[in-house]
Amino acid sequence: MTIGAGDDAVDLSFEGVARDEVADVVAQLMRPSSGIWLKLNEGECPAWIRALTEQLDALSLIEETDCGIDSVTSETEHAGALCAQVGRRLAVVVEKRLAMYRDVLAAVQQMLANEAFDREQATTAFPFSNEPDGPFTNNFALQALHFQFAYARRNAPELLLAWRRVLDEVFRHVGWHPSTAAKDASHDSFHSVASLDPTDLQTYLLSFAHFVEIAPLRVGKRVTSAQTGDSSEPCSGLALAARAERLLLKALDDLGSNVYAAAALASDEITPLVKGLYVEQYHVTDRFVEILGPLLSRRLKRNLRTRLFRYFQEEYGHEAFELATCVALGMHEADVRASVPLPLTALYIDAYTVLAHRLPTAFFTSIMVTEGLRDQHSPVHEHIAALVERAVHAGDIVAKHGETNDELNHPSLSRLFLADIPHVTAADQRYSLEAALFMLEVNMRQLESVAFFYGDQTQIRFHGLHEGRRPLEV
Structure with a gap:
């Protein structure tokens, strides 16, 4: 049987089925509303009809119809509703102290609109460290956004549209726009946001607002x-590794104990504070191999x-x-x-990924923070590990993970990597040391955010916007 004419003609071959019967089924398949599609989905059609659809699909003759577009439209509307929800939450905060937030909103809008801004910062000093004055000077939050914008531009440009939609919602709600505010993204371009995983979209909307x-x-x-x-x-x-170790040890002494450490050491039970730490560690390890991607090429x-x-394999x-x-520990x-990672957890992952792409020495120097400094022991880690080891079945898992890191000598990884780099310029030294300090602060703040979010819970609740979850609040 031949379908079409001329160059568009294709041949279908069947045995034991009348040509007219095949033609009738093909005619039904050409109507998206035909009941034959429902029967196919429910497995109620004869085997030869399924074989026919397989032939048609192999010839690329089956296409999505408006129902596929309707699905995209629905997902786009859902994404837009999430942006509006987060925008309204942020607007309530901003409206109370608009004068305080004007410069911040203008700076964030400029960062979002100007791609060259990220490129210029990436090729000079560590973000904003060379600015004697201005909204970015010594501002951790804006430096955090710089890294997340840089991550999104390379790995998820759809997020830029979502963040602009959040800002637009804030501007509309408070009745103020910076003079440089860009126009809202078109409805068609916003469709691309529907391609993002819904959990990722929540993660980055909440992180941005935070x-x-x-x-x-x-x-x-x-x-x-x-x-x-x-x-x-x-x-x-x-030499860079040795200097970074001294710098980080001094910074740790200056910072002193943090909120999470104090709360964890005071606990002798498996509380949401302990469970929450493992939830956030899961989110980090779930994406950690992605961080190494830019270096592997x-x-x-x-x-x-x-x-x-070898590190990747480990x-x-x-x-x-x-x-x-x-x-x-009792979680499903x-x-x-x-669950949606806390904003500092997302930043932890994104900043490391950006550093891996920008400058290997910055990444190698900074992983002292996550892998641990040589000959340094953490009383908090040892206390929590002891608590968990007493939990049913959890001890063997935790011990195995710790033994794996010890066997692979992870605390010395930074030195081992840097030992294979014979020459580091003065500019790269400064950037690498700044990066290590920044990641130390990210790590400290991430632990404190775990304490803030999970510490007052009696029954663990996960981070997010739906199903009884709650977003992190200042």
Whole structure:
């Protein structure tokens, strides 16, 4: 049987079925509303009709109709509703102190609109460290947004449209627009936001709102600072590692104890504070191998590349340890997987990914923060590990994870990586040390956000906007 004419003609071959019967079924299939599609989906059609649709599909003759477009439209409307919901929440905060937020909103809008801004900052000093004055100076929240915007431009440009929609909602609600405010994205362009995973969209909408909210507040200011500008001569990677270790140890002493450490050490039970830490660690490990992606494609020295690929293999699958621990502590696996990371957890992942793309030495120097400094022990980690080891079935999982990291000598990874880099320019030294300090602050704030969000819970509630969950609030 032949369908079509001329160059568009295709042949279908069947045995034991009348040509007229095949033609009748093809005619029904051409009508999207035909009941034959419902019968196909419910498995009520003869085998030859399913074989016919398989032939048609193999010939690319079956296409999505308006029902597919309706699905995209529905997902776009859902994404728009989420943006509006987060925008309204942020607007309530901004409206109370609009004078305080004007400069922040204008700066954030400029960052979103100007792609060259990210490129210029990436090729000079660490973000905003060379600005003597202005809204970005010593502002942790705006530096955090810088990293998340840089991450989105490379990995999820649809987020830029979503964030602009949130800002537009804020501007409309408070009745004020900066003079440089861009026009709202067209409805057609906003359709691309529907391609984002709904959990990711929630993650980045809530993260964006959080950092905008704290930007003009005292809690939004940088708390780590050190003189890194005296690097005027090139050095070896090992020399950079030694200097970074001294710098981070001093910064840790200056920072002192944090809220999470104090709360965890005071607890002798498996509380939501402890469970929440493993939820957030799951989110980090679930995406940690993505962080290494930009480094794996670089033409680095063979020994360094070998070490990087080994690191990738060692980290791949570690999220299973964290997820298994969460389940052993009484959480449902589906709930953990569907939970939305806290804003500082998302930043932790994004900033490392951006550093891996921008400058290998900055990444290698900064991973001291996540893998631990050599010969340093954490009383908090040891206390929590002891608590969890007493929990049913969880001890073996936690012990296995810790033993794996110890066997692989992760606290020395930073030195091992940098040992294969013989020459580091003065500019790269400064950037790498600033990056290490920034990531130390991200790590400290991430732990404190865990304490703030989970610490007062009696029964664990996950982060998010729906199904009884709640977003992080300042």
